[in-house]
Amino acid sequence: MSTDTSKYKLNHSMLRIKDPKASVKFYEFLGMKQVNKLEFPDNKFDLYFLAYDSPKAVSHGNHWTDREGIIELTHNYGTEDDPNFKINNGNSDPGKGFGHVAISVDNIQAACQRLEDAGYQFKKKLSDGRMRSIAFALDPDGYWVEIICQKPVEETENVKETDTGTYRMNHTMIRVKDAEKSLAFYKDVMGMKLKRVSENKNNGFNLYFLGYGRDAPDNSPNGVNPVAEDEGLLEMTWNYGTEKDPDFKYHDGNSEPQGFGHICVSVDDLDAACSRFEEQKVQWKKRLTDGRMKNVAFVLDPDGYWIEVIQNEKLKQRSNW
Known part of the structure; x- marks a missing residue:
């Protein structure tokens, strides 16, 4: 079992949002298309995946895991009706990162x-x-x-x-x-x-x-x-x-105040890639074997930013996303 990093893709960047109607409309106005949506009603959140998909786009028609440059919008139910809910955009303290x-x-x-x-x-x-x-x-x-x-x-x-x-x-x-x-x-x-x-x-x-x-x-x-x-x-x-500065630290977006969540890399062989990361002695946020979701892992970079790792489904089928 082996993995080839030249086949990896920087698949998406996740942003938490307040109102999916407004956010999807904005990114569609920029020319993006919703290429996938995952609903988790039991956990009260939905994920919207937007990417460029015109005939002139780099990854036109590809499976969503076989692309680069996707924006994933995460909507937690009810935030759109909360007048006090506000996203941290990452550019001012205490949420700078x-x-x-x-x-x-x-x-x-x-x-x-x-x-x-x-x-x-x-x-x-x-x-x-x-x-x-x-x-x-x-x-x-x-x-x-x-x-x-x-x-x-x-x-x-x-x-x-x-x-x-x-x-x-x-x-x-x-x-x-x-x-x-x-x-x-x-x-x-x-x-x-x-x-x-x-x-x-x-x-x-x-x-x-x-x-x-x-x-x-x-x-x-x-x-x-x-x-x-x-x-x-x-x-x-x-x-x-x-x-x-030993005390200097950037905000990872996942503790309060929340906003940006993670970047995601899709890989040729998820099990082999995670084994390689283990050999590299990475710091894990979530191993493949942790929790109920056995098809995603999260690695931490030196600043504590989360990097999701998923299977490129074009190269090897694993999940019915």
Whole structure:
């Protein structure tokens, strides 16, 4: 029994939501499609899985476990009727840790205008600040959705149309305390490739983009992220010096205040992958053998973020999801 990390996929990122009608509507407006829904009425929650699935999408028509760049929305029954219920978006203390999800688009000015015309709010518009090639929209729960461009912004300034079928769910950003430890974990244990590093020495932070699949191109047009057309990447943000503070800790999203839940990796052979993780001496949140659900496991990364591990059902059937 063996496992091949080159066949792993960064399948989804889980966000807790207040109102599924509003949240599903927002992500569908961004061009996503609901590719699966799992209902757990006995436990009083539902899971909605949204992904890009147009004929131009990377994983068009694939089983949901055989994709990258899915957003899983978790709805606990009744929150939509509670006026005091609020999600932690991960960007302010005491809940700081997760940062955002990001989509890449064909024509960024037109994409942002379309969102604005629909009445959606922004954390940062294209015209705000010095960086004119990225924007941050806000979803109904206040999660930040970064919008990046697949083409140089000067090429799309006068383009009025945008095709959501070309969009990608590009990455999920988490803040990390110790870049070296986190890089070693995601590369050596999870089998990811380091695809891009963006050093911001003047501002005291670095960004690291990791994922599976193809290597990043050697160059790209000015202002364009070289991995903008990829899906299912992990962006790690490291602020210089946090690794030297023994008391410093990021919030994992699963203790109060709750928001982001986990990222999920689908693997070629779930039993073999978990055996390999055991050999790597990972810290477990849930082994396969724990609890009633024998088809999911959860590993903890160096910051305590949860990583769900599931079977890629295209490669080996295990669960009737």
